[in-house]
Amino acid sequence: MNTNLKALVLAGGNKKINHINKHFIKLKNKVVVQNSIDALYGNNIQDITLVCKKADIGSALDLEGRVNIIESKNNFAENLELAKELADKKEDCVLVLYGDHPFIRDYSLKYFLEKCDIEKYDAFHGVPTKEAIDFFKEFYHVGYVHAREFEFRAGSMLLIKPHKIDYSFLNTIYKIRIQEKIINNVGLLGMIVSTLRKKFGWDTLGALALYFRHIGIRFLYNHGSELYYNKLKNSESSSIKYLEDYTARVLSLNGERINVKAVPMPFGELSMDIDNFKDYKNYEENYDKILKIMKKEEILASI
Numbered sequence: 001m002n003t004n005l006k007a008l009v010l011a012g013g014n015k016k017i018n019h020i021n022k023h024f025i026k027l028k029n030k031v032v033v034q035n036s037i038d039a040l041y042g043n044n045i046q047d048i049t050l051v052c053k054k055a056d057i058g059s060a061l062d063l064e065g066r067v068n069i070i071e072s073k074n075n076f077a078e079n080l081e082l083a084k085e086l087a088d089k090k091e092d093c094v095l096v097l098y099g100d101h102p103f104i105r106d107y108s109l110k111y112f113l114e115k116c117d118i119e120k121y122d123a124f125h126g127v128p129t130k131e132a133i134d135f136f137k138e139f140y141h142v143g144y145v146h147a148r149e150f151e152f153r154a155g156s157m158l159l160i161k162p163h164k165i166d167y168s169f170l171n172t173i174y175k176i177r178i179q180e181k182i183i184n185n186v187g188l189l190g191m192i193v194s195t196l197r198k199k200f201g202w203d204t205l206g207a208l209a210l211y212f213r214h215i216g217i218r219f220l221y222n223h224g225s226e227l228y229y230n231k232l233k234n235s236e237s238s239s240i241k242y243l244e245d246y247t248a249r250v251l252s253l254n255g256e257r258i259n260v261k262a263v264p265m266p267f268g269e270l271s272m273d274i275d276n277f278k279d280y281k282n283y284e285e286n287y288d289k290i291l292k293i294m295k296k297e298e299i300l301a302s303i
Contacts, residue, residue: 004047005045005047005093005095005113006045006047006048006049006086006087006092006094006095007040007045007047007048007049007094007095007096007097008049008051008080008083008086008094008095008096008097008284009033009036009037009040009048009049009050009051009084009096009097009098009099010028010051010053010076010079010080010096010097010098010099011023011024011033011050011051011052011056011072011099011100012052012072012073012076012079013072015073015077015275015276016100017274017276017277017280018277020056020058021052021053021056021286022274022275022280023052023056023099024052024056024057024058024061024102024285025274025280027102027274027280027283027284027287028287030102031058031061031062032099032100032101032274033050033052033061033100034061034062034106035101035102035103035104035105036097036098036099036101036112036156036249037050037062037063037067037106037201038106038251039097039105039106039108039109040097040109040277041106042105042107042109042110043106043109043110043113044104045095046066046232047068047086047265048066048067048068049067049068049070049082050063050067050068050069050070050099051070051071051072051082052069052071052072052099053071053072054069054071056227057069070082070085071164074127075171075261077170077171078167078169078171080096080167080170081162083096083162084162084163085233086162087161087162087163089118089163090161090163090164091161092161092162092163093118093159093160093161094159094160094161094162095113095156095157095158095159096158096159096160097109097158098156098157098273100273100274100275101156101270101272101273101274102272102274102283103270103272103290103294104156104157104268104270105294107298107301108157108265108267108269108270108298109157111266111301112124112126112157112159112263113159113264113273115263116159116261116263117261118159118161120259120261121259121260121261122160122161122164122165122199122258122259122260123159123160123161123164123247123248123258123259123260123261124158124159124160124260124262124263125154125155125157125158125164125260125261125262126155126156126157126158126263126265126270127152127153127154127155127262127264127265127266128153128155128265128266128269128270128271129147129150129151129152129264129266129268130144130150130151130152130153131150131227131266131274132265132266132267132268132297133153133268133271134268135268135293135296135297136268136269136272136290136293138286139272139282139283139289139290140272140279140282142271145243147239147240147243148239148240149239149240150240150264152262152264153271153272154201155265155271156270156273157265157269157270161258163243164252164253164256164258165251165253165258166250166251166252166253166254169250169251171245172249198242223276228286232274240262243262244260244262245258245260247260248260266297266300267294267297267298267301268297269290269293269294269297278283
């Protein structure tokens with residue numbers, strides 16, 4: 001599958017560290033997004049498109065003359081939709097990597113691709129498990145999705161059939177995030193509840209708990225989350241299968257149901273992105289320690 005697979009590397013956005021776009025800052029003498037590109041080269045994936053602001057590309061980035069450049073759109077959802085330009089047919093797959101994850105490696109990408117059965121599924125997301133992420137817990141703290149089978153966090157790898165996906169919901173989510181950033185709490189609450197009720201039929205308790213977290217009312221968030229979790233933990237709706245089916249419902253285009261697969265990943269570093277200066281300094285100061293743990297993970301995953 002790798003020989004003809006096309007890849008999209010997402011490196012847009014406006015977040016800067018030391019006045020440099022976070023995807024193009026150097027971590028230990030290597031531009032962050034170069035790690036994603038090198039992982040693709042290491043898997044013999046040559047047709048690579050980088051989505052970014054062209055003005056952000058520095059001379060230190062090694063594109064080797066083989067990377068196409070597309071100007072970044074307004075948000076993640078619009079950039080993801082650019083994958084349609086790389087897929088000629090409805091059943092064609094495109095690999096999507098995030099450009100702000102400095103610890104993507106060719107062996108973890110190889111593991112992900114080997115787990116993707118494109119004959120049965122239309123979209124895959126590599127999700128690092130809590131068990132793997134815990135190896136790195138001294139370096140950063142994260143929240144998890146609590147599924148019945150295992151806990152996990154969103155990762156940095158997607159494999160999708162772009163022409164089968166409805167991108168409108170993703171755009172709605174990013175509108176919600178804009179509301180969050182400008183601290184328009186009424187607008188945020190309204191958009192969350194409206195989105196969940198109209199399109200998904202989700203329990204609004206979870207939405208309200210999320211809302212309370214956004215506006216800083218920790219007690220109500222913690223209490224609401226506990227009630228929500230206790231309600232769901234023993235039900236079918238806390239299973240991985242339910243989450244996959246739910247995601248499929250959300251992303252299905254024109255009522256044509258797609259099949260979604262979460263791929264458990266034994267590489268905790270795939271959840272470690274650079275979102276701010278604190279992340280950057282933490283990874284820089286602990287870089288060698290992180291690489292040692294990654295080496296142990298690679299050996300364990302190969303057994």
